[in-house]
Amino acid sequence: MQLLEEAIKSRGTVYPGNILKVDGFLNHQIDPDILRAIGEEVYRLYRDAGVTKILTIEASGIAIAAICAQFFNVPMVFAKKSASSNISKTVYKTTVHSYTHNRDYEVLVSKDYLKKDDVVLIVDDFLSNGAALTGLIDLVKQAGAALAGAAIAIEKSFQPGGRTLRAQGVRIESLAIVESMDDGNIVFARG
């Protein structure tokens, strides 16, 4: 997606440890035009997939999920990272490893909001090692729901998440695929 690739090139910053910082337009401050374009493109890709629910994980997936839910006109659900007294006691749970923070955390979705007749589209801002996406897929499986696939804003294809999950048959559509970013030089994969 050209608008997103341009924003990554002009407004993204590469830090040591394969960190691509896009806080200026995607996951701390969020650009309204880029967000709308992401929603449009995800809808174009999955409009015929029968999606009944958008699923993401807090916090940086929520804005993307919210805009996608507007295009699909279906509810969105965000998985919560820790138990809350405001949440139903009947939840699906899984464990996700955060490479950024180097720890495991528990992720929850209420059983009320993922049902076996749902067709779920998972959306997230990044796909690197695939930990969050693997956890979200596990929640969909626990619910007995169908998985339409995943829509990711930025995939780092030099990390194994996308390759591993596609090999398991998961449909993954990434709007910008970073093939390498050695010495801060961001190179995108071409279709």
Add this chain to the structure above:
Amino acid sequence: MQLLEEAIKSRGTVYPGNILKVDGFLNHQIDPDILRAIGEEVYRLYRDAGVTKILTIEASGIAIAAICAQFFNVPMVFAKKSASSNISKTVYKTTVHSYTHNRDYEVLVSKDYLKKDDVVLIVDDFLSNGAALTGLIDLVKQAGAALAGAAIAIEKSFQPGGRTLRAQGVRIESLAIVESMDDGNIVFARG
């Protein structure tokens, strides 16, 4: 806002401790029609306020902020609840008390995304004791930015947040105001 009040009545649940659970349509699963209507109404209320930025706090304010940012066509920023290695080291910080979890937490916004020429509209899902809103206002003040006001989906007017902050001159527009919910009977304030 009628659609929101109807959803609170039909899909909300009152729990002991003045907890109003609206996880089914506002802050775990999010209804796309209600979210769109919130965005429209917030835009109607603040369209002439010169808003340049929408500010909220993770996680349950993000979807509302994202839709509002679409209507205003300005960037949104969400304050983060803990330090992250993915965030700039130059941040505005404040401390917020969570009554739900009964603890204090630190809230951060990068100095890159709140500037002194910004006119900021704060949005959030709930206003009860006003802790989160007070913290967000503090971040706006630290940045030297102007505060257009706050837009809140659900205010509990029997708790002191709204009264206290309005007395300080803050413009607060709440789309549904719950006056009481004794014995699970939700009563809305009438303008």
